[in-house]
Amino acid sequence: MAGPAVGPAPADLVTTYLDHLTVERGTSRNTLDSYRRDLRRYLAFLAELGIDDLAQVTADHIGAFLAALRGGGPGRPPLAVSSAARTLVAVRGLHRFAHAEGRVPVDVAREVSPPTPPRRLPRALPLDDVIKLLESGGGDDPRALRDRALLELLYSTGARISEAVGLDLDDIDAAERTVVLEGKGGKQRLVPIGRPALSAVDAYLVRSRPGLAARGRGSPAVFLNARGGRLSRQSAWQAVQTAAERAGIAAEVSPHTLRHSFATHLLEGGADVRVVQELLGHASITTTQVYTLVTMTTLREIYATAHPRARD
Incomplete structure (x- = not known):
């Protein structure tokens, strides 16, 4: 008898997603580098929870990840609101892509709103x-x-x-x-x-x-x-x-x-x-x-x- 279906490995989906951004969206090198770092942090968080299938992720998991970013941890300083929001953008993009490609049944990340960064006025010189x-x-x-x-x-x-x-x-x-x-x-x-x-x-x-x-x-x-x-x-x-x-x-x-x-x-x-x-x-x-x-x-x-x- 066949066992339960196993969904796509998160690391494989990240690679496919970044390739998609490069080829289909023409995303800049700097943005890709930022997304790669952000998603690497996200995968490490999922691994700590024992999650090896993106289909297992819930909105609560992503909310907990966001809280961890803002709270920091041992050897991990807390991220500023703007940095945490940028990281969540990468995570939401990954889940949206996985759902659009039929890799996961539901886009759970759409339920999680990024923190609102304070409006900072640009600094200009006189x-x-x-x-x-x-x-x-x-x-x-x-x-x-x-x-x-x-x-x-x-x-x-x-x-x-x-x-x-x-x-x-x-x-x-x-x-x-x-x-x-x-x-x-x-x-x-x-x-x-x-x-x-x-x-x-x-x-x-x-x-x-x-x-x-x-x-x-x-x-x-x-x-x-x-x-x-x-x-x-x-x-x-x-x-x-x-x-x-x-x-x-x-x-x-x-x-x-x-x-x-x-x-x-x-x-x-x-x-x-x-x-x-x-x-x-x-x-x-x-x-x-x-x-x-x-x-x-x-x-x-x-x-x-x-x-x-x-x-x-």
Whole structure:
């Protein structure tokens, strides 16, 4: 007599799911890496419960997993609400995929809601600090020219750091003053680039990049490292940090700070929020509207200090 049917092993389903995201959905490498880490944590939790079949999982199990993420444990610090919510997104995606593929009879994860993270306003630098940052270059050596071009491009286009280091030479059209950025999910967008940024990029391409390229194997990347290969995100992040220290900026500064500053300064200058959405490559207007809260905060501060009856 045949024994009870055995459902798909969780590890096998995770592999199939990640392959699906890669091939069918065009999910970015960074997102895939995050999902892989999150789902590895989820599988470890299921293994501790003795669950070796995804069909055995209930909504209560997933709720317990979420509570474990938030509570931490021995040698395991608790996750922030935003990180726990992101992990649950990966888990829900896995169960939704398994159900759609007929691997499990019910999508139990749909019953579990992610924790609501507190709304955090993006941190933007004042314009004066941005100017100090951009002008804090340390000379005309190849690295200084490259880093100045990188900083100018980040602020001028609002590019994510992965988009900036992913740029190839053909992506920049100096005549039209545009740059093609490849965002999340492989979606491309055309954005304008200002003259100061183009000037900095041109100086780097003419006076610095050829020497760096001679050390490599003909990479098409705009921004090269000392070995002639594509500059890494970590090195680009360090370039921003070094520039902030040299400029004497006390606030925490990252490549994303320049993206936030780009969006905030556009809105403060009167740009329409939907235009900013397009420039940033946001899929939803809701994401961009967070920046309107930043500008409203600034307006309130100015009003409180400048209006004669603001504090009466």
